Each structure stands twice: as structure tokens, then as C-alpha cells.
Amino acid sequence: MKYISTFIFALLAFNAQAEVAMNTDVFKVVNVTDANGKTSQQWQAPENMVPGTVVGYRITIKNTGKEAAKDLVINNPIPANTTYIADSARGADARIDYSVDGGKTFAQPAELFVVKNAKKVQASVVDYTHIRWTFNKALAPQNSTTAQYTVKLN
Numbered sequence: 001m002k003y004i005s006t007f008i009f010a011l012l013a014f015n016a017q018a019e020v021a022m023n024t025d026v027f028k029v030v031n032v033t034d035a036n037g038k039t040s041q042q043w044q045a046p047e048n049m050v051p052g053t054v055v056g057y058r059i060t061i062k063n064t065g066k067e068a069a070k071d072l073v074i075n076n077p078i079p080a081n082t083t084y085i086a087d088s089a090r091g092a093d094a095r096i097d098y099s100v101d102g103g104k105t106f107a108q109p110a111e112l113f114v115v116k117n118a119k120k121v122q123a124s125v126v127d128y129t130h131i132r133w134t135f136n137k138a139l140a141p142q143n144s145t146t147a148q149y150t151v152k153l154n
Helices: none
Strands: 020-033 039-044 054-063 073-077 082-084 094-099 113-116 119-122 130-135 144-153
Touching: 054 073, 073 144, 130 144
Parallel strands: none
Antiparallel strands: 020 039, 020 054, 054 144, 073 130, 082 144, 094 130, 113 119
């Protein structure tokens, strides 16, 4: 069963002839151990989610047009009452940046700073407010790609 989130994603730039559709699925991320003792993550239907649950968001971007979608940029707010899980954002052929100011500016983690106790300090994942995927390659007509990330419910 698919679950669609109600988050709004901004598609900042694309070729005027391209038509791009986005869909977001939400999952409960659990660690499962097999009979050999090997542990892996599984993305399952989001049932019984309580504080501490890891939630995965998978955004599918599809070019439904007749021209390649160039310069794709997706901005995604990190949901309220969650904390981004470090290094969990993924996107093929995409640069991933983060914001700590409500999506006004974006940078790599090492370049993000916040002010705490009147001192400028390196931002941590609890400070992140948005994620941005800047795709390096055009998305061909009728093709799709995905972006994803995980958070922990506070």
C-alpha cells in the first residue's frame, strides 16, 4: 500500500517543454535480522509510528513530457517534530545540500553554521530545516528518478 505525504515540494527550474510530476511515499524504516544474523533496513507500511520511529520519505520524480527536464531542483522541508538522520539523503546524479534557515539558503554540512548562546557554531542535523537535490543530468522524457531521506520522530 502506498502512502502519499502532504508535503509541498518546489520544482525550481526545468525546461519549459518538460512536464514533471512528483509523488512522495512514506515508510516506516525498521531493522530486520535474517536467520544468518545479518541486519538490513526494510522500508515498510507506516503503521504504529511513535516517537523514536525512523520514517523514510521516497520522492519519485517523473518527466511526463516530450522534452528532457533540465536543471531539476527539488526543495523539501524536513517535517516538523522530526530530526533528519545524518547522511540518509540519496539521489542519483544529484548534489544534496541542506538549509538551517527555513530554506532561504543551502550549503553542504561543513558550510552550515548557526548561532547558539551568542556564538557561531557548526550546525548539526537537529538544526536542518530543508534538503535540496540539484540534479546534474537532464531527466529524459518518460523517465523517472528518486530522491529519499530518513528522519526520526521526536
